[in-house]
Amino acid sequence: MESAKGEARAWGLQAGYGVGRHLALEADVSQSHNSSWQGSTTLPPPAFATTTTYFSARAGFRTDVSPSLRLEAKAGPAVIVHGGSGSSSMTRNTDIGGVVELAALVPLTGPLGMTLAAGEYLYASRYRDPYAGRFAGSPVEPAGSVFRHDLLLQAGLNFRLR
Numbered sequence: 001m002e003s004a005k006g007e008a009r010a011w012g013l014q015a016g017y018g019v020g021r022h023l024a025l026e027a028d029v030s031q032s033h034n035s036s037w038q039g040s041t042t043l044p045p046p047a048f049a050t051t052t053t054y055f056s057a058r059a060g061f062r063t064d065v066s067p068s069l070r071l072e073a074k075a076g077p078a079v080i081v082h083g084g085s086g087s088s089s090m091t092r093n094t095d096i097g098g099v100v101e102l103a104a105l106v107p108l109t110g111p112l113g114m115t116l117a118a119g120e121y122l123y124a125s126r127y128r129d130p131y132a133g134r135f136a137g138s139p140v141e142p143a144g145s146v147f148r149h150d151l152l153l154q155a156g157l158n159f160r161l162r
Contacts, residue, residue, distance in 0.1 A: 096160035097123025
C-alpha cells in the first residue's frame, strides 16, 4: 500500500507560578497536528489531517538536581479537543481526562532556559461503529468507549520573570 506524504508537528504554551521553592501551578495549551493517508482505498490514498488541542491545569513538584538541571513532575485535569479533516469514528469532538508530565529544565543564561517535556494525556473517547446499520442485525447506536492516551514530546524555551 502506498501512502501520502505525512508530517507531524506540535506546539505548546505554558504559564506557571511557583508556590514556594518546590511547588508550582501552571496552565497549558498544546496542539498536535498530523497529516497522513486514510484507510484502504484506491490509489493514491486521500490525504487527511488530524488536529488535537490539549488544555490543562497542573500542579507540580520541582527540584534542582544541580545548578544546571531542574526536574519537574506535574499532573492535573485536561480537556482534549479533536478536529481536522477526514472521517472519524469518534462521536464527539471533546473529551475530559488528565495529564501527567515529566520535564527537565536546563538554565542557559539569566532568565532563559531550555525545557524538554514528556506529557501523557489520558482520557476515554466514545466512538461509533462505522458499519452501524449497514448489515442486518448491526447496531445503529454508538459502539461504546475506548481508553486512549496521547504522548506529547516537546522541547522549548523557558523564560522566568524573576
